[in-house]
Amino acid sequence: MFKPGDMVQAKKGGPKMKVLDVLADEVICTPSNHLSDEKITLKASDVALYKEEGDFGVC
Incomplete structure (x- = not known):
């Protein structure tokens, strides 16, 4: 699902x-x-690929 180098949030x-x-x-x-x-160690199910579309992610 994710790989090193991916940007996530x-x-x-x-x-x-x-x-x-x-x-x-x-x-x-x-x-x-x-x-x-x-x-930071997170569960994979708690993150999503980062996208700078529309609302620029959740802050």
Whole structure:
């Protein structure tokens, strides 16, 4: 479903994130606007591919 390099966003809103790795049903991401090495692990079912169409995502 997702692969490293994909840009995603939590379905409930939040920042655009870059996928670093995919492990079974989890996605390891880093916020795209951060310069740190922060990593966030989310369930794959809780994120969607990021799209800049219409409302520019949920914030």
